[in-house]
Each structure stands twice: as C-alpha cells, then as structure tokens.
Amino acid sequence: MIERISNSQLFQLIMANMKxxxxxxxxxxxxxxxxxxxxxxLGVAFTKKKDVITHIAVVGQNHLMPQPxxxxxxxxxxxxxxxxxxxxxxxxxxxxxxxIPDDKLGNTTFIFxxxxxxxxxxxxxxxxxxxxxxxxxxxxxxxxxxxxxxxxLIYLKLSKMFNAxxxxxxxxxxxxxxxxVSGTRYIDFLVPGxxxxxVMMSCMWGVSYAIIERRAKKLLRRMxxxxxxxxxxxxxxxxxxxxxxxxxxxxxxxVAWLAFGTTIQGSVAALITLFIAGNLAFAGIAIFLAxxxxxxxxxxxxxxxxxxxxxxxxxxxxxxxxxxxxxxxTIQKFPLTMMADGMRSAFIEGAGFAELTMPIIILxxxxxxFFTAGMKVFKWY
Amino acid sequence: METGSVIEVINVHKxxxxxxxxxxxxLHIGAGQFVAILGPNxxxxxTLVEMIExxxxxxxGEIFIxxxxxxxxxxxxxxxxxxxxxxxxxxxxxxxWETLRLFASFFGIGKERCEEVLHLVAMEEKRxxxxxxxxGGQRQRLALGISMLNNPRILLLDEPTTGLxxxxxxxxxxxxxxxxxxxxxxxxxxxxxxxxxxxxxxYIVIIDHGKILKQGTLxxxxxxxxxxxxxxxxxxxxxxxxxxTSLTGRHLND
Numbered sequence: 001m002i003e004r005i006s007n008s009q010l011f012q013l014i015m016a017n018m019k020x021x022x023x024x025x026x027x028x029x030x031x032x033x034x035x036x037x038x039x040x041x042l043g044v045a046f047t048k049k050k051d052v053i054t055h056i057a058v059v060g061q062n063h064l065m066p067q068p069x070x071x072x073x074x075x076x077x078x079x080x081x082x083x084x085x086x087x088x089x090x091x092x093x094x095x096x097x098x099x100i101p102d103d104k105l106g107n108t109t110f111i112f113x114x115x116x117x118x119x120x121x122x123x124x125x126x127x128x129x130x131x132x133x134x135x136x137x138x139x140x141x142x143x144x145x146x147x148x149x150x151x152x153l154i155y156l157k158l159s160k161m162f163n164a165x166x167x168x169x170x171x172x173x174x175x176x177x178x179x180x181v182s183g184t185r186y187i188d189f190l191v192p193g194x195x196x197x198x199v200m201m202s203c204m205w206g207v208s209y210a211i212i213e214r215r216a217k218k219l220l221r222r223m224x225x226x227x228x229x230x231x232x233x234x235x236x237x238x239x240x241x242x243x244x245x246x247x248x249x250x251x252x253x254x255v256a257w258l259a260f261g262t263t264i265q266g267s268v269a270a271l272i273t274l275f276i277a278g279n280l281a282f283a284g285i286a287i288f289l290a291x292x293x294x295x296x297x298x299x300x301x302x303x304x305x306x307x308x309x310x311x312x313x314x315x316x317x318x319x320x321x322x323x324x325x326x327x328x329x330t331i332q333k334f335p336l337t338m339m340a341d342g343m344r345s346a347f348i349e350g351a352g353f354a355e356l357t358m359p360i361i362i363l364x365x366x367x368x369x370f371f372t373a374g375m376k377v378f379k380w381y
Numbered sequence: 382m383e384t385g386s387v388i389e390v391i392n393v394h395k396x397x398x399x400x401x402x403x404x405x406x407x408l409h410i411g412a413g414q415f416v417a418i419l420g421p422n423x424x425x426x427x428t429l430v431e432m433i434e435x436x437x438x439x440x441x442g443e444i445f446i447x448x449x450x451x452x453x454x455x456x457x458x459x460x461x462x463x464x465x466x467x468x469x470x471x472x473x474x475x476x477x478w479e480t481l482r483l484f485a486s487f488f489g490i491g492k493e494r495c496e497e498v499l500h501l502v503a504m505e506e507k508r509x510x511x512x513x514x515x516x517g518g519q520r521q522r523l524a525l526g527i528s529m530l531n532n533p534r535i536l537l538l539d540e541p542t543t544g545l546x547x548x549x550x551x552x553x554x555x556x557x558x559x560x561x562x563x564x565x566x567x568x569x570x571x572x573x574x575x576x577x578x579x580x581x582x583x584y585i586v587i588i589d590h591g592k593i594l595k596q597g598t599l600x601x602x603x604x605x606x607x608x609x610x611x612x613x614x615x616x617x618x619x620x621x622x623x624x625x626t627s628l629t630g631r632h633l634n635d
Contacts, residue, residue, distance in 0.1 A: 003491065012486035016475055023474040023511075217470035225434060225464040226487035226531075227456055381436055 013236030192343035203282035212299035221381030267352035280367030288374035393442035417578035463533030518549025
C-alpha cells in the first residue's frame with residue numbers, strides 16, 4: 001500500500017513541489033517570516049499609542065529664561081508654575097520641557113525651544129516643528145499653517161492649556177473614551193487582511209510563476225512527453241500552495257494571538273471554508289494567468305498588473321471606504337476584497353456560515369471559472 | 382495501419398504562418414535502428430522530431446508510430462517513447478534520486494528501475510546531489526537516464542550533447558552505445574556533430590529547408606562525395622560541414 005502510494009504520480013508531484021518549496025530559504029522567509037514581521041511591526045506601530053513629543057519654537061524674546069528686564073512673560077510664568085524643566089541642547093537651544101501625563105492616550109510632552117524667527121522658519125520648513133509662538137504686549141501669538149492638521153491640534157492643546165489655570169488636559173481626557181476592546185484595534189483589522197493578501201500573493205507567485213518558469217525552462221514540455229496526467233501536475237501545485245498557505249496563515253494568527261491577543265470571534269469552520277474558497281479562487285486565477293505565456297518577464301508583469309491594484313484597493317492595510325464613493329461597489333467585487341472582508345467578519349464580527357456562504361460560493365465559482373477557462377487555453381509547451 | 386517500421390513518416394508538411402518548416406518528408410525507421418537527423422538551424426529537424434513526438438500535428442501527411450497515429454493513442458504511445466531535449470531544467474532543488482523517482486512515477490515505475498538507471502548513467506555517487514549542483518554533463522546524463530526509465534521502444538534525442546565538453550560527450554555516447562547493443566530501442570538523434578552521428582547512428586538523414594537532401598548509411602553518404610577533390614586518406618577527416626557543402630554549395634552554419 002505504502003509502496004503504491006509512494007509510486008503514484010500525484011504523491012511524487014506533491015512531494016517534489018513541497019521539497020522545492022521548503023528547500024528554498026527565500027520562499028520561507030517571504031512566505032512565512034515576512035508577513036509575521038509585517039503584522040508585528042504594523043501591529044505595534046498602530047496598536048500601542050506612543051507618547052507624543054511636540055517641539056514648539058518660541059521667538060521674539062527669550063521667554064524661557066528669567067530676564068532681568070522682563071519678568072512679566074506669560075509663557076515663562078506658566079512654565080515655571082507648571083514646573084517645566086529647563087534644558088540646554090548641544091546646539092545651544094534653551095528649552096523648557098513640560099509633560100502632560102495621560103495613561104489612556106499616551107503622554108504629551110511639549111518642548112518649548114527659544115530661537116530666532118529665521119531659525120524657526122528653517123525648522124518649520126523641514127517639518128521639525130509645526131508651530132511658532134511669539135509674545136507681544138502680553139498676548140501669546142500662534143504662527144502656523146491653518147491647513148496643517150497637526151499644527152491645528154497642537155494649537156488647540158496649547159490654547160486650552162494656557163487659558164486654564166494649571167494643566168487641564170488631564171481633565172479633558174476624562175471626556176475621551178478610547179476603544180481598546182478586542183476587535184476594534186488596527187491589528188484586528190490588519191491580520192485577516194494580511195492572511196487574504198498572503199493567499200493571493202502565494203497563489204500568484206507560487207502557482208502562476210512556477211508554471212510560467214517551468215514552461216520557459218521546457219520542464220512542462222518534458223513532463224507532458226510522459227504519461228503524466230496533466231491534471232495531476234496542476235493539482236499537486238495547488239495542493240502544496242494551499243498547505244503552505246494554511247501554515248503561513250496559522251503562524252500569522254498564532255503570533256497575532258500571542259503578541260496582541262487577536263482572537264476569532266466567529267465560526268472557525270466557516271472561516272476555514274472561506275479560506276479554502278479564497279485559495280481556490282486565486283489558484284484558478286493564477287492558472288488562467290499562466291495559461292499561455294512562456295516568458296517570465298511577461299508573467300511578472302501579468303502578476304503585478306493583477307495583484308498590485310487589489311493590494312492597494314482591497315483594504316488590506318487601510319479601509320477601502322477612504323476611496324471615492326463611486327468606486328466602492330467595484331472594489332467590493334474584487335476577489336481579494338471579498339476574501340478580506342469575509343475573513344474580517346469571521347475574525348472580528350463573529351460571522352458564521354450564514355454571513356459567509358455568499359462569499360464562499362462566489363470565490364469558489366471564480367476559482368472553477370478561471371480554472372476551466374485556463375485549462376481550455378493552457379499551453380503545455 | 383500495420384507497418385514493419387517502428388516510425389513511418391509519409392509525405393509530411395508543416396507550416397508556421399508564412400514559413401514552411403517541413404515540406405514533404407518521407408522517412409522509415411526500423412526496429413533497433415539508430416538514425417541521425419542532421420541539418421543547420423532552421424532546417425526543420427526540430428519540427429520533424431516534434432511531429433514524431435506528437436506535440437505538433439502535421440498539416441498534411443501521416444506519421445505512424447508502431448503502426449499507430451497519435452490521435453486516440455497518445456496514452457499508449459507516451460509509455461513507449463523516451464525523450465531528451467537539448468536543455469531541460471529539472472527542478473533545481475530536487476536530488477538526482479528524487480528527480481528519477483518523480484519521472485518514474487509518471488510511468489508507474491518503482492525504485493528498482495530507478496536504481497538500474499542510476500547505475501546505467503553512472504550517477505550513483507550523485508544520488509543525493511541537488512540538480513542545481515550538477516555539471517552540464519551530469520545534467521545531460523540525468524536527462525538521458527530519465528528518457529530511459531521506461532525502457533523505451535523509441536528514443537528521441539534533440540541535440541543531447543550540444544554545449545558539452547568532449548569528455549562529457551563521450552560519456553553520453555558510451556551510454557547510448559550500450560543501449561544500442563541491447564537492440565531493443567530505435568533512436569532518432571538530431572545533432573550538429575558529424576562525429577556523434579558516426580559514433581552512434583547507422584543511418585543519417587540530412588535535411589535543409591524542410592526537405593531531405595540525402596539519407597543513407599554513413600558509408601553511402603561518404604561515397605556520394607568521393608567525387609570531391611578529397612583523397613581517400615582524408616575521408617575520416619570529412620566533417621558534416623564538408624558533406625553539407627557538397628550537397629548544398631554552402632556551409633552548415635551559414
């Protein structure tokens with residue numbers, strides 16, 4: 001029995017594809033390690049609110065140090081009252097540092113740096129700071145680009161802070177209710193999208209490119225000169241890809257679970273079925289894409305032409321609802337959008353078969369349709 | 382149709398758009414016969430071999446392999462034919478043994494025959510080597526081994542030694558001569574090397590512009606050009622190019 005299985009075409013083809021895959025360190029890195037690193041990087045970057053440090057230029061006079069001729073500076077007395085620490089940078093800037101603690105949104109540290117107007121303009125142009133303060137006749141004046149949202153935010157914070165007695169930002173925070181429950185964080189949005197994108201890229205490159213490369217290198221022609229069943233060749237390629245995608249998605253989920261506590265709130269069975277349907281869809285598209293050409297350069301172009309727009313538009317990293325309203329219904333019809341949306345609804349909205357049956361059917365139909373069309377025009381040599 | 386020939390090509394024509402690649406070729410190859418097809422690039426030899434191999438269909442004429450046409454008999458005929466191309470890139474990160482096992486599985490052949498073939502092509506020491514780490518000669522020996530896995534009745538070799546150094550070429554010839562001694566296999570070989578044809582084949586077909594210019598045994602063909610100003614002692618130095626020049630008035634590589 002074992003001998004019979006090990007001598008079978010399909011088994012040998014699957015083993016050959018599997019060995020080829022696992023013996024290529026680059027494939028393992030880009031297929032498994034890179035998506036995990038990306039999710040960790042983006043997850044950390046967008047999940048944990050970092051402390052905000054804001055640089056503010058103070059010009060006109062040096063309001064940060066007590067001056068013998070001017071003891072009535074509003075800004076100086078404010079900073080002294082709030083115990084802002086006095087520092088002198090290596091570049092010679094005198095600065096006062098004031099930190100407004102906030103354990104919900106992260107601390108905000110204002111660094112008020114004394115400098116002349118010309119230097120302030122240079123730093124403004126470089127983007128090192130967004131706002132310049134000046135004090136004339138007992139009035140604090142704000143200089144900033146009204147079209148710059150960061151500058152507007154700093155202005156609002158500063159003006160509120162200055163107009164109140166003492167640091168009132170803490171009080172304002174009590175009115176804010178940050179959403180940190182599982183399912184509403186960026187990482188919860190990101191992981192299902194990354195899994196869907198991984199499936200697409202893996203099928204495009206792993207199936208399409210592999211076929212085109214084998215055709216270009218005459219391996220396909222050599223294989224079909226034997227009694228090899230052509231369907232076995234494609235079946236083995238797709239099987240290995242789906243297995244690889246399961247490993248890739250499983251590891252990605254495991255890391256997200258361990259690092260961020262990501263969970264699946266919906267039906268796991270429905271999620272797996274959707275995952276398989278997505279694999280079928282992209283494998284079918286990959287075979288159609290690779291059905292004719294024997295040039296790897298053309299294959300490269302075809303794969304990029306198909307996958308890049310979906311990667312950008314399908315809302316993998318950020319919601320596609322940011323795109324113009326008229327484009328949304330088209331974007332929602334992309335297989336990657338369908339798969340990513342379906343996976344998100346299973347991951348974070350608690351969806352089951354009732355909600356996912358339609359995308360499962362459509363994705364499977366796309367797979368069958370493209371596979372059939374691909375086989376009709378497939379060139380083996 | 383029943384025929385005594387293993388391969389019978391009857392008035393075959395093939396065109397690609399405006400190019401007539403093969404124009405009315407007739408060829409009969411008997412059991413155990415080793416035949417060389419010689420000709421310059423673009424002569425039509427690859428197209429002819431591809432039609433015999435069944436991956437191209439003739440526009441006109443018929444090809445019989447063991448008395449059968451390709452239509453409706455592909456699965457049967459594929460089991461009887463071995464093929465080695467000028468250059469095939471096998472899966473690079475499979476070992477020699479795994480590659481043999483893979484191709485053997487297409488014929489439903491087990492490990493024993495793979496061991497025999499490994500021995501036949503003298504690659505036992507390379508059994509665990511990845512294909513990517515093989516030299517050009519070793520890759521061609523592996524390709525040849527794969528083509529012989531199924532003990533083929535017909536072996537089609539498309540320039541099997543092109544680009545190989547003389548030693549590697551001689552190793553391939555040694556393997557093919559052993560096969561020839563077995564007398565079970567008919568072979569069609571396309572080549573640029575006269576010496577190769579001389580070493581391996583009992584029958585030579587020279588084609589150009591899609592037509593057969595001459596065919597016969599080596600001695601027949603050499604006899605044809607004895608009228609040239611060549612002394613008998615120099616006959617063994619005659620190259621394919623000389624032969625081709627005598628037939629066409631131009632050089633083989635023109």
